[in-house]
Amino acid sequence: MKKILSILLVFVIVASCTNEFEDLNTNPNQPSTASENLAPVFRYVQRHAFAETRFNTWRGNLIFGSRFADQWSFSFGGTWFGNAAGFTYDSGWTDAAWDDPYSKVSGNLVALIEGTATGGAAEDVAVNAITRVMKGFFYQRMTDQFGAIPYSEAGTAEPTPIFESQQDVYNDIMADLGTAIADLKTVSGTHGYSSDDLVYAGDISKWIKAANTLRLRMALRAKDAPGSNSASVITAAMAEGEFLSSNDDTFAVDRDLSNAQNLFNGYSDIWYTWGPPAARWVLSNTLVDALKANNDPRLFAYAQPAQGGTVGNAADYLGSVVGGNATYIGAADFTTFSRPNHAIYTDGNIDTSVDESIRATSVMPSLIMTYAEAELLQAEVANDAGDLATAQTHFTNAIRGSMEYWGVDAADIATYLTDPSATLVAGTAFDQIALQRWLAAYTYGYEAWAVSRRMNVAEQLGFDTKPFGGTSNYANTAGGAANVLPKRLQYGTNAVLLNADGVAQGIQMNGGADVMTTKLWWDVN
Secondary structure (H helix, E strand, O other): OHHHHHHHHHHHHHHHHHOOOOOOOOOOOOOOOOOOOOHHHHHHHHHHHHOOOHHHHHHHHHHHHHHHOOOEEOOOOOOOOOOOOOOOOOHHHHHHHHHHHHHHHHHHHHHHHHHHOOOOOOOOHHHHHHHHHHHHHHHHHHHHHHOOEEOOOOOOOOOOOOEEOHHHHHHHHHHHHHHHHHHHOOOOOEOOOHHHOOOOOOEHHHHHHHHHHHHHHHHHHOOOOOOOOHHHHHHHHHHHOOOOOOHHHOEEEOOOOOOOOOOOOOOHHHHHHOOOOOOOOEEEHHHHHHHHHOOOOOHHHHEOOOOOOOOOOHHHOOOEOOOEOHHHHHHOOHHHOOOEOHHHHOOOOOOOOOOOOOOOOOOOOEEEEOHHHHHHHHHHHHHHOOOHHHHHHHHHHHHHHHHHHOOOOHHHHHHHOOOHHHOOOOOOHHHHHHHHHHHHOOOOHHHHHHHHHHOOHHHHHOOOEOOEOOOOOEOOOOOOOOOEOOOOOOOOHHHHHHOHHHHHHHHHHHOOOOOOOOOOOOOOO
16 A cells, blocks of 8 residues: 555645646656645546546547547548548557546546545545545546456556456446445535545535436446346435436536646637647537427537527538548538537637637536436436336426526526427437437537447437448548447557557457447447
8 A cells, every 4th residue: 555655745746846747647666655645636636537638638538539429520621630530540549548547547546545545544434435436437437438448456556457347347336336425424514625626625415416326327328238237226326316416516627727737728728729720620510400400509508600600590500520521621611610619618718710609708617427417317217117207307307407507598498398309208218318418418528429329329310320432421431430430449559568468358358359349348229
């Protein structure tokens, strides 16, 4: 334990000098002394697990997650990421999605858990339990990207950690969440690291809700997978009954535009640093058309009209193909498409290079889990039980909650709730819930992509395949996604070089090939 805890003092000392130390990675073999104050490390883990630096925000959540979920697009002239970019293997981008999270989060999670455990140098029941909840959120995201991953030995002094199957990772996380909830219920109020808790400012009751909601998210995702123990976990989560219950419970971390090192200022540094439109992005035609189809007022909250268009006039909101070919991109201009809501990429000022139709009054935080999702999870449980009335209550709550979070006017919400799409119909209710899950996950590409795969949103909206050739607008992704929705990411180069045996284990657990077309354990629909 002293070896693991030795990381912490090094981090704490360097943190005071480097403003959250973007480029410093953990070294589990570096000796030092244990620390009794792990609050700065607690804060550091939250930053890097939930409000990632530009490096991986750009790659993991934007280039991969949000594009694979068909919500954001780079298909226009002048982009750096045209054609098959991201849909075929690029070691640098994939390495970012693997190396950055593992190097910055895993070792520190181990140190926090061991340091705050009973008998640890910084023993604290509540912080220990919350750290295990954070661990659950982090590794759920990682396994949903890659499949089999290092888990129980990740971040330890073991230089070549074993890989574990997604089934084992899921089962362990869900079990540990149950234990963490029980531990948190033995305490009340706020925990000792409240001032460094960027998610809930120390509120233990909200951490219980988040843990139980995550447990239900995972159990439902795995409910049809072979060997799943989801049924018992769903029963336990519903019996617990604590879920995110309002938008005040949203699991998010604020972005910090004042950070001069481009660490945690979200998308603003990507948007403004390079000459437009090379690194900029627009909404997809899939997302825009889905919102238009049901007169969903979130269209005007998620996006801006194309340049020169009128706010609130749906005809002026246009999306671009995701993964477009050279012909499509060559004929498409950035200004003809809808950009995201300015709050998503603002640097605190108005972008004078384009017509900003929506002025941001605040900066969007990094969203991880919303109240709307919690309601939709419960709607799915009720629908599975054949209780359409209860499912409808949760469904309505979810839609209202999502729209309120995005600032939609109450009158527009009321109007939308009279639309047929807002009423669940027996036989199609699952698809309706799935679509709302996808819409509510906007800006959190990791989760939107997972929903696209497990709940068949891709098939419902028609982006499950992207055929190449003929009159198609799509690029050729042979050798990568193979012209279908990517099912996973390949392993990072450093993982292959430094832990060849572990990667080989992971490949076999995933099905025998390290490719983007291999379905994950839970992806059985």
